[in-house]
Amino acid sequence: MSREADQDASDLLLEQINRARANTTPLRIQGSNSKAFLGREVAGEVLDTRVHRGIVHYDPTELVVTARAGTPLRELLAALDAAGQRLPCEPPAFGDDATVGGMVAAGLSGPRRPWAGSVRDFVLGTRLISGHGTLLRFGGEVMKNVAGYDLSRLLAGSFGCLGVITEVSLKVLPKPRHSLSIRLELDSTEALQKLAEWGRQPLPISAASHDGDCLHLRLEGGEGSVSAAHQRFGGEVIDDRYWTALNEHRLAFFDEGLPLWRLSLPNHTGPLALPGAQLIDWGGAQRWLKTEADTVQALAHEVGGHATCYRQGASDTPFQPLAPALLRYHRQLKAQLDPLGLFNPGRMYPEI
Numbered sequence: 365m366s367r368e369a370d371q372d373a374s375d376l377l378l379e380q381i382n383r384a385r386a387n388t389t390p391l392r393i394q395g396s397n398s399k400a401f402l403g404r405e406v407a408g409e410v411l412d413t414r415v416h417r418g419i420v421h422y423d424p425t426e427l428v429v430t431a432r433a434g435t436p437l438r439e440l441l442a443a444l445d446a447a448g449q450r451l452p453c454e455p456p457a458f459g460d461d462a463t464v465g466g467m468v469a470a471g472l473s474g475p476r477r478p479w480a481g482s483v484r485d486f487v488l489g490t491r492l493i494s495g496h497g498t499l500l501r502f503g504g505e506v507m508k509n510v511a512g513y514d515l516s517r518l519l520a521g522s523f524g525c526l527g528v529i530t531e532v533s534l535k536v537l538p539k540p541r542h543s544l545s546i547r548l549e550l551d552s553t554e555a556l557q558k559l560a561e562w563g564r565q566p567l568p569i570s571a572a573s574h575d576g577d578c579l580h581l582r583l584e585g586g587e588g589s590v591s592a593a594h595q596r597f598g599g600e601v602i603d604d605r606y607w608t609a610l611n612e613h614r615l616a617f618f619d620e621g622l623p624l625w626r627l628s629l630p631n632h633t634g635p636l637a638l639p640g641a642q643l644i645d646w647g648g649a650q651r652w653l654k655t656e657a658d659t660v661q662a663l664a665h666e667v668g669g670h671a672t673c674y675r676q677g678a679s680d681t682p683f684q685p686l687a688p689a690l691l692r693y694h695r696q697l698k699a700q701l702d703p704l705g706l707f708n709p710g711r712m713y714p715e716i
Contacts, residue, residue, distance in 0.1 A: 370418025372432070374491075374499065374530050380411055381528065381706070382497045390709050393524035395434055395463030399470045401676045403523055403683065403711045413465050416530060424449055428488060430533040433465025440464055449536045452480035456611045465529045471521025474611040475571035475582070478631070478646045480537075484520035491531035492519065495702030504533065518697075524708040525716055526701045540570075540584035545606060546599035548579045552644060553635050555579040559647045560632040568593050571607055574644040575617065582607055610645065617643045622654040623678035629669035638663065661685065683712050691715060 384391050390408030394400070417434035424447040431440050437457050444450055454474025455467045468490070473482045489503030503516040519529055550558065555574045562569060568589045571582035581597065582604070583590045594601075609615050618624065622640065629636075631649050636642075640655025653660060653671075661684050664671035670684035686694060691713070698705070698716050710716070 370432075370435075371415070372418070373416040373434075374493070377411065377413070377416055377528060377530065378493055378497065378499060380409075381493055381495075384409065384411075384706050385495070385497050385704060388704055389706070391528075391706050393469075393528055393708050395466040396436075396459055396461035398457060398459030398462045399466060399472075401674060402470065402672070403676070404680070404714070405676060406708050406711050408706075408709065411528065413463060413528070413530075414461075417463075419443060420531065422447075427536050428533060429536055430489075430531060431464045432531050433463060433468075433529045435464045437462045437464055437467055444536055445539075448539055450539050451486060451534065452476055452537050453483045453486055454480070454607075454611060455483055456613075458612060464532055468520050468529055468532050469522060469524050475573065475607050475645060478649055479570050482520070484517045486535045487516050487520055487532060488535055489533040490516040490519055490529055492526075493528040493530060495527065495704055495706055499530070500527075523711045525698060525711055527707060542587040542590045543570075543582065543584045543604060544590050544594055545571075545580065545582045545602045545604050546594060546597060547602050548581065548597060548599040549577075550574075550579045552576065556632075556634055556644070556648045563632065563647065569647075572645075572647040573607075573610055575615070576641070576643065580606060615643075617641070617652065617654075622656055624674040625653040625655065625660045625671050626674055627651040627653060627660070627664045627669055627671045629664065629667060633667055633669070636663075636667065681713075686713065 391411045392406045392408040393411045393413065395413045414434040416432045418432050419435060419440065420430040420432060422429040422443060429440065429444065438460065441451065454476045456472050456474055468483060468487060471483050492500045492502065494500055519526060552574050559572055568583045568585035569581055570584040573580045580602065583593050627650065629649055629651065633648055636651065638651065638653050639657040640653050643652040645652065661671045664684065672684065673679040673682040694716055
């Protein structure tokens with residue numbers, strides 16, 4: 365779709381939501397549906413956010429961009445790239461037509477996450493249609509504006525269960541002056557030990573992944589610091605596109621087959637004996653695991669982490685089960701923002 369198709373369709377979305385409220389009709393909120401494999405299946409009338417699209421405001425000198433939820437993520441990234449800027453959280457798209465709203469609702473971040481921050485960290489403000497049929501605004505376009513900031517951040521990773529995001533303001537940053545990716549022949553145990561050691565030093569590492577055979581590193585920053593780090597580490601220079609392939613699950617490891625699990629773990633977690641093939645990301649804080657085992661979430665919990673299943677239908681609890689107290693808070697928040705339970709009911713948990 366061309367930029368000529370940009371439009372404010374918040375009234376249309378609000379009208380559909382009010383009809384659903386009147387008839388108590390569940391709504392399945394989606395943009396391009398590129399992340400439908402995450403979470404439990406939702407039954408309901410489709411509410412498509414792609415009619416509400418366009419970059420509302422972007423001045424590169426302010427390091428803030430505001431876009432409507434249905435804006436294609438690729439359009440936003442292209443606009444930032446043209447100005448020499450980027451979203452440092454490196455969100456995966458999983459499809460050419462992924463939207464800005466879907467990016468925030470899923471809250472997924474790429475290989476740069478441990479060094480730059482998550483999607484949630486870059487959300488400054490949001491506009492939201494609540495289950496009361498009202499258009500709400502939280503936060504703003506100024507980085508010092510903290511009014512409502514926490515609630516805006518809370519929407520990141522909420523998978524549309526709290527309301528319909530209509531607009532997002534995001535902090536952006538300049539692209540690094542220099543980038544270099546290398547591959548080192550280290551086994552996973554030695555790689556994790558080295559990463560723990562390097563994490564205590566001022567090194568320009570912005571991504572670290574071990575594929576079972578080699579450690580892959582991305583170095584970003586000034587040319588001098590990147591060059592010095594390369595001289596220290598050695599290793600073979602590789603194409604930077606490795607990180608895109610990893611982020612978008614295009615590596616051979618992610619070929620369809622066994623259920624895919626994502627384990628998010630405490631920093632510097634050592635080698636784990638997991639029941640299946642694994643790929644290490646985020647310098648060890650994220651593990652991708654292919655397995656039919658049904659003990660993955662219990663194993664992640666034992667080491668202080670959590671696990672998410674990336675294949676719909678492979679588990680009835682694709683997200684890590686919540687402790688009773690935390691589940692109570694989730695249900696109370698859902699009741700406040702979506703009292704009729706219309707928005708993506710059961711997408712994350714059956715009780716929500």
